[in-house]
Amino acid sequence: MSAQQLSYASLIVVCLIGGTIGLTSLRSGRWGTIARLSAIATGLSALALWMWRAIAAGHLPLFGTYENALSVATFTIVAGVVRDQHRRSVAAAPATSLIAAIVLAQGIGYDAMPYALTISERSLVVDAHAVLAWLAFAVFAVNCALSIRAAFGNDDTRAGATLRTTLTLGFLLHTAMIATGSLYKFMLFGRVWSFDPIETLALIAWLVYGTLLHMMLLAGWGLQRVARWSIAAFVVLVLSYRAIVYFPAWSTYHIFDIGLKLHL
Amino acid sequence: MLDRALYRLRAALTEPRALLGSWKLSVALMVGTAVCYLMLAAYSWAVPSHVVASIASLSLYSVCWALLLVNTFVCIWNRWRATSRASVLFHASFFVIGTGLLLSFGSREESRLRVAAGERFENLEEQFIARAGTLGPSPFTAVSITPGFWRDQLLFTRLEAVLDFDGAKRTTRINRPLWLSPATFLRLSGFGFAPRYEIIDAQGRVLETAFVKLNVFPPGQRDFLVPERFPYRVYLEVYPDANLAKDGIFNQSMNLARPLLVASVYRGHLAIASRPLRLGESLALEGVSIRFPEIGLWGEFSCVRDLGIPLIFTGALMALGGLTLTLFSGLRS
Numbered sequence: 001m002s003a004q005q006l007s008y009a010s011l012i013v014v015c016l017i018g019g020t021i022g023l024t025s026l027r028s029g030r031w032g033t034i035a036r037l038s039a040i041a042t043g044l045s046a047l048a049l050w051m052w053r054a055i056a057a058g059h060l061p062l063f064g065t066y067e068n069a070l071s072v073a074t075f076t077i078v079a080g081v082v083r084d085q086h087r088r089s090v091a092a093a094p095a096t097s098l099i100a101a102i103v104l105a106q107g108i109g110y111d112a113m114p115y116a117l118t119i120s121e122r123s124l125v126v127d128a129h130a131v132l133a134w135l136a137f138a139v140f141a142v143n144c145a146l147s148i149r150a151a152f153g154n155d156d157t158r159a160g161a162t163l164r165t166t167l168t169l170g171f172l173l174h175t176a177m178i179a180t181g182s183l184y185k186f187m188l189f190g191r192v193w194s195f196d197p198i199e200t201l202a203l204i205a206w207l208v209y210g211t212l213l214h215m216m217l218l219a220g221w222g223l224q225r226v227a228r229w230s231i232a233a234f235v236v237l238v239l240s241y242r243a244i245v246y247f248p249a250w251s252t253y254h255i256f257d258i259g260l261k262l263h264l
Numbered sequence: 265m266l267d268r269a270l271y272r273l274r275a276a277l278t279e280p281r282a283l284l285g286s287w288k289l290s291v292a293l294m295v296g297t298a299v300c301y302l303m304l305a306a307y308s309w310a311v312p313s314h315v316v317a318s319i320a321s322l323s324l325y326s327v328c329w330a331l332l333l334v335n336t337f338v339c340i341w342n343r344w345r346a347t348s349r350a351s352v353l354f355h356a357s358f359f360v361i362g363t364g365l366l367l368s369f370g371s372r373e374e375s376r377l378r379v380a381a382g383e384r385f386e387n388l389e390e391q392f393i394a395r396a397g398t399l400g401p402s403p404f405t406a407v408s409i410t411p412g413f414w415r416d417q418l419l420f421t422r423l424e425a426v427l428d429f430d431g432a433k434r435t436t437r438i439n440r441p442l443w444l445s446p447a448t449f450l451r452l453s454g455f456g457f458a459p460r461y462e463i464i465d466a467q468g469r470v471l472e473t474a475f476v477k478l479n480v481f482p483p484g485q486r487d488f489l490v491p492e493r494f495p496y497r498v499y500l501e502v503y504p505d506a507n508l509a510k511d512g513i514f515n516q517s518m519n520l521a522r523p524l525l526v527a528s529v530y531r532g533h534l535a536i537a538s539r540p541l542r543l544g545e546s547l548a549l550e551g552v553s554i555r556f557p558e559i560g561l562w563g564e565f566s567c568v569r570d571l572g573i574p575l576i577f578t579g580a581l582m583a584l585g586g587l588t589l590t591l592f593s594g595l596r597s
Contacts, residue, residue, distance in 0.1 A: 119420040123439050168594055172587040179580040187439050190374060190451075190568035192576055193365075195320045197308040200301050207298040211291055218287040251308050251316075 004056065005112050007049050008070065008104065015077065015101035018042035022094025026149070032090060039093035043081035046100070050074040057114035062130040063121060064257045065245050067114075069107020071134050072241065073100035079138035080145060095145030096138075099238075106242055111257055120188055121256070129180040136173035137241055140209075142166055144234035150227035160223045163230065164216060171209050178202050197247050198254035201240035208233045285338030293335060297328040333362055350593060354586025361579030368572025375399045378477050379406045380458045380562040393564070401450045401567050404429045409563040411455055413518040418482050425452045425563045436565075447571045454564035456481045457502045459525065459556045463491055464546065471552065477562040478502070483515045496536065498554065501526040508540055525556050 001009075018038040025035035053061045053070055061067035080096025143166035150159045181202070182192045193199060212233050215221045221229075249255050283289050304325075308316050336355050340347060373396035379385045384405045392400070405428040412422030424437040436442045441449035457480050462473040472494065478487040480502040488499045505517040506524035513524060527547055528538040537547050546553040 116414040116419065116421050118414070119423050119438050122421075165591070165594060168587070168591045172584065172591055175587060176584055179577075179584065182580070183577065184439070186573065187441060187451075190441075190449075190566055190570070192368070192573065194313070195304065195308070195316050196313070197305055197316075200305045200308060204298050204301050204305065207294050207301070211294045211298070214287055214291050214294070219291075247309055251313060 002112065004049075004052065005108075007052070008066075008108060008112070011045055011049055011073075012101050012104045012108070014042050014045050015073070015097040015104065019094045019097035019101065022090055022097065025090055026094060035090045035094070036084070039081050039084060039090065039097065042093075042097050043078050046074040046077045053114070057116075059117045059121075060127055060130060062126070062256075063115055063117060065110040066107045066112045066257075068256075069103050069110075069242075071130070072137050073103045073107075075134040075138040076100045076103065076141040079135075079142050083142050091149055092142045092145040095148050096141050099141050099144070103238075103242065110245075123184065123187070125180055125184045125187065129177060129184055132173055132177040132180055133241070136170055136177050137237065139166055139170040139173055140234055140237050143170055143230055147227035147230035147234075150223055151231065160226075163223070163226055167209065167213055167216065167230065171206075171213060174202070174206055174209065178206060196252050196254060198240075198244050198252055201244065205233075205237045205240040208236045285335060285342045287339065289335050290332065290339065293328060293332045297325075297332065300325060300328055329362070333358060348590070348593065350586050350589030352586075354583055354590065357579045357582035357586060359579075360582060361576055364572040364575030364577075364579055366572070367575060368570050371572065372568070372570045373397060373399045374569075375567045376453070377401075377565050377567065378562050379404075379565065380475055380477060381406050381409045381560050383475075383562075396569075399448075399567055399569055401444055401565075402429060406563060407433065409452070409455055409561040411518070411561070416517045418518060423452060423455060425565075441568075444567075445569075447573055448567070448569040450565055450567045452563050453566040456562050456564070457504075457520075458560040458562045459500065459502065460558050460560070461489065461491070461498070462555050462557060463494055463552050464555065465552055475560060483518070494552070495531050496549065496554075497530045499528040499530070502559065513540065520559060520561075523559055525559075527554065527556075529554065 018041070021031065021038045022035045025031040050061060050070055053067065057063070057067070061071045076096050077093075077100045080093040083092045084090055143163060146159060146162055146166065150163065178199075181199070185194070185199075186192045212226070212229055215229070216226050244252060244254050245257070247255070304316065304320055307319055311319075336358060340352060340355055344352075375395045376393040377385065377391050377395075377400065378393060379391060382405075384403065385391055385401070386403050387400050389395070407426040407428050409425045410422060411420060413419060414421045420438075424435055424440075426433055426435050427442070434442050436450060436452050438452055441451035443449050456478060458475045458477045460473060460475045463471045465471055472491055474492075476489040478489065478500060479485060480487050480500055483503045483506075484501060486499055486501050488497050490497055503513055503515040503524045503526070505515060505519055505521040507514045507516065507522070508524060513526070523543060524540050525543075526538075526540045529536045529547065529549055531550075536549055539547055541547055541556060543559065544555060544557050546555040
């Protein structure tokens, strides 16, 4: 196991510890400062590891399940920390750390060798698509973290507005992610859509969040109801992002693990 | 809970006009569409992608989208004054994207052509692999085709072609199309080896020579050529950077550094000769011999005309604009 893989495995442990301290602080109302500091430490560790990987690979960490998991987890942790620092509270970071730990745990089993980007991944459009995907996931993860709190008895009057903002921002980023993916698909294959499973799953997640936004804005759903359905929608989103690697390699162009697929 | 839902459904169905143009119908249609695509995702697991594409083109999916569009239109029409401009912009984008997709479905054309490095493309039928109507780029010369690989692996880190359009040199890559007009582009979509063969007599005179564009990439793949004036079929494998050892051929990289061609010559079903050849080495046949003095590269180019594309991306920009305005108006309020 290389030093980088060891650090990757350590980050999972750091996320679990940070998340547990945060959740304990939320339940008991104590250790607030420790929880905030541990969240910041987790965020900085994730960022450092992510930058180390980017330098070692010579490109954004977007190639293969290992790199993708690291990027998604880093953006998720950092989004939680930024949100909490902005509000000077501990609300999102514990849950986002635990979500990141699950994502990292999925990635650890895959090839960790830093590969050069193939010609089909060398484009600013791909970089924009990947960053938008990570940002969308991170914002929806913050939404899910706040929803978990709201669904189980938070009486914060600002929670409704925060859920609405994170849902709208996540939906915007998810839409932009689909649009840039579609643009790059057109540049590569001359088609904007081909029902690759990754496209179908992204469309399903888009429809699910679109439905949720309609229910929140038009049906007058209350905070707790929106929160419960946000958690369910996030499960769909996680599947749409992370389950593609369990599809057969021949069914999609979106599996980048060299061990699973050689591709142009 | 089920009783209540069924009661609501019955109430809605007794007044279908009230249902049309309502957010309730939109939500029901979105959930239904999501379920349909969930089934499609499940199919993707089990069947090849062209079957998935066929399933996706079933009328069930078209009906879902058509109903969603009709309902959205009625929604906006009925609540024009009460709807925010951001929401109108976002929902109007569906119609622009929908029109673009319909146009794309009805008018998309694609021609594929193969041109070797140094060859002039003249719109000749034999230069096309597949041609849609008269679709093809204006004449050009392929100045160079350059692949690049990562270490010894089959990972392209570079694949580009420099094309000369009557004095104007332009570069295209697999992910950087050349725009020939707003809805038509040309891009490099593949490449292969084009060895030149020579058939020579006992005195060393060249009786026949030509470049042949073969599908012999990646190394180990086999293709054949048929000389025009000789009754042979020559099967070839090309190893671009090979060492010949006692126990086999070891290819070290994908770069054309030390090419080795494994040639097997047949006349009918009769095997005449077979042996690995370096460039310039000859293989004796029946009174003549064959050799390969050089290897060039060919590129496969796709020329696509799709009138729906500008509309689809205009629609995407509208959707993003609408959502951004919604977000900022939400933040302000």
